[in-house]
């Protein structure tokens with residue numbers, strides 16, 4: 001039986017595992033730069049995600065453990081950040097899994113690659129030190145996520161979502 005039929009979120013969970021594995025490799029490479037620790041939430045903000053990601057996280061979420069979460073005073077803050085900790089860490093969206101690493105992506109104009117670095121981690125660096133071996137290829141994984149989502153929404157509730165539609169993560173609490 002097709003794995004997609006067996007479990008609609010299997011391709012998404014596989015992608016998530018691949019991302020975690022790549023992030024682990026990059027964490028080892030950049031170990032001397034990385035200061036990410038519990039209490040640092042500079043990367044955390046209110047985000048929206050593709051439907052496949054939304055429903056895959058919802059399927060894992062223990063509603064009892066998050067039901068009590070208060071809405072933050074600041075709308076730009078993630079609903080799942082409490083006392084500087086992520087309350088859904090194991091199920092966090094893929095974008096959250098890359099926090100702190102050097103991210104490589106194509107510019108919006110599609111004419112050059114851009115490197116995104118955390119200013120708390122990479123305080124001293126030389127741009128020449130970065131290449132395709134030691135940066136996270138955002139576009140490659142975003143493309144995979146886009147295609148996984150495309151397949152998912154095609155079979156979901158009579159085409160309720162279009163390909164570009166995203167859902168605020170905070171709606172998991174509604």
Ligand code: SF4
Nearest residue numbers: 044045078081086096
């Ligand atoms: S889901 Fe977790 S890691 Fe992602 S932005 Fe919210 S608190 Fe931060």
